[in-house]
Amino acid sequence: AQSVTQPDIHITVSEGASLELRCNYSYGATPYLFWYVQSPGQGLQLLLKYFSGDTLVQGIKGFEAEFKRSQSSFNLRKPSVHWSDAAEYFCAVGAMGNTPLVFGKGTRLSVIA
Amino acid sequence: SAVISQKPSRDICQRGTSLTIQCQVDSQVTMMFWYRQQPGQSLTLIATANQGSEATYESGFVIDKFPISRPNLTFSTLTVSNMSPEDSSIYLCSVLKPTGYEQYFGPGTRLTVT
Numbered sequence: 001a002q003s004v005t006q007p008d009i010h011i012t013v014s015e016g017a018s019l020e021l022r023c024n025y026s027y028g029a030t031p032y033l034f035w036y037v038q039s040p041g042q043g044l045q046l047l048l049k050y051f052s053g054d055t056l057v058q059g060i061k062g063f064e065a066e067f068k069r070s071q072s073s074f075n076l077r078k079p080s081v082h083w084s085d086a087a088e089y090f091c092a093v094g095a096m097g098n099t100p101l102v103f104g105k106g107t108r109l110s111v112i113a
Numbered sequence: 114s115a116v117i118s119q120k121p122s123r124d125i126c127q128r129g130t131s132l133t134i135q136c137q138v139d140s141q142v143t144m145m146f147w148y149r150q151q152p153g154q155s156l157t158l159i160a161t162a163n164q165g166s167e168a169t170y171e172s173g174f175v176i177d178k179f180p181i182s183r184p185n186l187t188f189s190t191l192t193v194s195n196m197s198p199e200d201s202s203i204y205l206c207s208v209l210k211p212t213g214y215e216q217y218f219g220p221g222t223r224l225t226v227t
Contacts, residue, residue: 032214043220044156044205051214090155094216098209100146101216103156 002027002093004104012110013081021076021107023091033074034092034101035065044090050074061085086111115140115208117219125225126196133192134222136206141186144209147179150221151202159204162189196226 003026013019025031035047048059055067065076074091088108092101116139126132136145145162160168160181168181183189193200206219 034216036218044218046215049215096214098144100144100158100161100207100209102158105155 002031002095002099002102004091004093004102006089006091006104006107008107009105010108010110012112015083015111015113016080019076019078019081019085019109021089021091021109023074023076023104024072025074025091025093026072027093027095029095032094032096033065033067034094035059035063035074035076036090036092036103037061037087038090038106039087047076047089081109081111083111083113085109115142115210115217117206117208117217119204119206119219119222121222122220123223123225125227128197128226130196131192131194132196132224133190134204134206134224136189136191136219138187138208140210142208143211145183145189146207146209146216147181147189147191148205148207148218149202150205156205159191162191193224196224198226200224201226 005024007022033050036044047063048057050057050067058064063078067074088106090106091104094101118137120135147159148156150156158171159174160170162168162181162183164183180192203221203223205221208217
């Protein structure tokens, strides 16, 4: 069965600092991987996705993520965090064949001045 | 992409009552799903809404509590029955388009049970 682990429940970074949010997945075949962001009281917004090809994917809002098969990881990064990035971030794994996404427990990002 | 609307956007309900949430998509989709997000938690899949047949429920969710309908390829409803405060959550509709790659989410229905 698919599963996603986000080891960090809460991360606090200073504005302008770099960010890395960790995500590890468990899946028998080649996974489709996603990062979503949820601001307080808002719906889910897709940041980026990986299906195949280049293992470094670029997303919206300056985010990127790198797929590392050997480590079963898909970590999200941003070189310089803005205060508006404070939100909940969810990593998710899916597969072709009409299967629903499985979500990690999320990482809450706080940004301080 | 897919544009998904949900009604109502939020509601406050008395315990013991039921609420039906509607999900409308702007195009035909292959799969429709219902998720629950309890306060401060991640998303948990409730069921897959199957067009023309009974929904497929995940472990821990039953049809009597969460009856689901999907009369066509663009519409589904989720009913939360005999509500208790523990049902206070955000309920999200999600769809997969025929390409089967990307899953889209509705804005959610925020339910509070008092």
